[in-house]
Amino acid sequence: MRRLxxxxxxDDGAARALKIEEIAxxxxxxxxxxxxxxxxxxxxxxxxxxxxxxxxxxIASIKIQDATKKWSSEQEPLYGxxxxxxxxxxxxxxxxxxxxxxxxxxxxxxxxxxxxxxSLQFVxxxxxxxxxxxxxxxxxxxxxxxxxxxxxxxxxxxxxVEAPAKPRGYYLLRQQYEMLGKDLLELKNSFKGAFIDxxxxxxxxxxxxxxxxxxxxxxxxxxFCQDKGCRLYNAHWQEELIFAQIESEYExxxxxxxxxxxxNEY
Amino acid sequence: MNKVTIRHPGERILDExxxxxxxxxxxxxxxxxxxxxSKLIASACDSGVKFANMTVFDDLVLREGGRVxxxxxxxxxxxAMPREIxxxxxxxxxxxxxxxxxxxxxxxxxxxxxxxxxxxxxFGAMWVERSEDLIIEHTGEVHPGLIITGMAVATTYGLPxxxxxxxxxxxxxxxxxxxxxxxxxxxAKIK
Numbered sequence: 001m002r003r004l005x006x007x008x009x010x011d012d013g014a015a016r017a018l019k020i021e022e023i024a025x026x027x028x029x030x031x032x033x034x035x036x037x038x039x040x041x042x043x044x045x046x047x048x049x050x051x052x053x054x055x056x057x058x059i060a061s062i063k064i065q066d067a068t069k070k071w072s073s074e075q076e077p078l079y080g081x082x083x084x085x086x087x088x089x090x091x092x093x094x095x096x097x098x099x100x101x102x103x104x105x106x107x108x109x110x111x112x113x114x115x116x117x118x119s120l121q122f123v124x125x126x127x128x129x130x131x132x133x134x135x136x137x138x139x140x141x142x143x144x145x146x147x148x149x150x151x152x153x154x155x156x157x158x159x160x161v162e163a164p165a166k167p168r169g170y171y172l173l174r175q176q177y178e179m180l181g182k183d184l185l186e187l188k189n190s191f192k193g194a195f196i197d198x199x200x201x202x203x204x205x206x207x208x209x210x211x212x213x214x215x216x217x218x219x220x221x222x223x224f225c226q227d228k229g230c231r232l233y234n235a236h237w238q239e240e241l242i243f244a245q246i247e248s249e250y251e252x253x254x255x256x257x258x259x260x261x262x263x264n265e266y
Numbered sequence: 267m268n269k270v271t272i273r274h275p276g277e278r279i280l281d282e283x284x285x286x287x288x289x290x291x292x293x294x295x296x297x298x299x300x301x302x303x304s305k306l307i308a309s310a311c312d313s314g315v316k317f318a319n320m321t322v323f324d325d326l327v328l329r330e331g332g333r334v335x336x337x338x339x340x341x342x343x344x345x346a347m348p349r350e351i352x353x354x355x356x357x358x359x360x361x362x363x364x365x366x367x368x369x370x371x372x373x374x375x376x377x378x379x380x381x382x383x384x385x386x387x388x389f390g391a392m393w394v395e396r397s398e399d400l401i402i403e404h405t406g407e408v409h410p411g412l413i414i415t416g417m418a419v420a421t422t423y424g425l426p427x428x429x430x431x432x433x434x435x436x437x438x439x440x441x442x443x444x445x446x447x448x449x450x451x452x453x454a455k456i457k
Binding site: 198 | 290291293294384387388390393395397399400402404406408409414419422425426429
């Protein structure tokens with residue numbers, strides 16, 4: 001098990017319902033001997049003003065247009081796409097819905113982190129409202145993700161709504177609603193509580209578990225757990241996600257609890 | 267009567283133009299389509315807009331560096347009649363700016379693409395909650411002299427389509443108009 005030096009939390013336009021300070025407080029409680037620092041927008045924190053256009057172009061060029069086609073570095077972004085990314089970097093808009101290649105996005109965040117902090121002793125966690133996906137070679141398509149662990153780990157507040165599957169009945173009914181032109185809000189209300197929605201009040205609580213997955217990635221190299229009641233469970237369904245993060249009687253399984261105790265005893 | 271749905275904050279435009287509407291849900295409003303459309307057209311005319319009715323967009327006027335400097339139009343019947351009896355030359359309308367508000371077709375941008383100046387992405391799958399904000403945020407100048415608004419924005423940038431809701435259409439038009447005004451003021455200063 002590695003020793004951790006510090007945890008840094010960033011806000012790349014994450015959902016308004018997310019209370020990053022509360023997550024920092026939670027992490028301080030769980031990681032008694034590790035400093036936790038909230039740094040705000042990663043680009044605002046590290047990036048010089050003259051580099052904004054450069055990074056806006058880089059981010060605009062990693063957009064996924066078709067989930068069945070792998071991203072290519074030859075993609076040329078349009079002027080309007082670059083302008084939109086500039087607004088995102090400068091925090092002038094929170095409009096999300098563009099899909100990005102997750103690994104490329106992580107690489108761009110990595111570029112702005114200073115060399116002295118690019119180590120697994122430092123846990124960098126970026127909370128973002130950007131939706132990202134990773135390419136699956138077997139299925140030859142992209143899959144949306146909530147959390148992409150690494151340096152930095154990026155956690156998507158849009159991904160937590162869109163990536164884990166909602167109840168089967170919801171999708172069946174949604175098809176009917178769309179065909180009949182009925183109000184989707186009404187459908188959402190009938191499934192209220194069954195999945196994490198935009199600006200959901202449970203978002204901060206859920207994100208605490210995802211932040212811990214990023215911490216465990218740096219600690220032991222594996223962010224996930226097989227135990228469905230452990231916060232580190234890699235949920236593919238909203239039902240599993242809500243159980244692991246909110247409804248389970250315990251936060252962490254015995255094995256991961258002992259890792260935390262060991263870390264706090266150092 | 268056909269209905270149009272408008273999501274918040276698009277109802278502000280309805281209020282400004284005196285278009286009657288009903289609230290059907292939190293943040294969702296409904297207006298009668300013909301009433302809303304005719305008031306929109308009337309207020310555009312009141313503001314000085316001139317319509318070239320029964321005309322079809324044919325081509326672009328391009329100037330130095332590929333700057334869009336107008337459009338080429340023709341009478342709509344010309345395209346539907348035999349060439350032998352429609353020997354009508356198109357008409358070029360020069361302008362400082364062109365605004366493409368042709369919806370999903372994005373006809374002006376597509377013409378620019380035909381000429382190799384731009385590569386459109388084609389609109390993405392429907393995602394009602396996200397598309398409206400994205401359309402507004404991407405509204406603007408896509409090429410020197412060419413501003414895009416509404417669903418032409420989705421087609422150009424590969425943004426999600428939005429389904430039968432029109433709030434972002436109205437607000438995107440407003441943003442496009444503001445950008446056009448700024449450009450025209452800027453151009454006037456340069457001159």
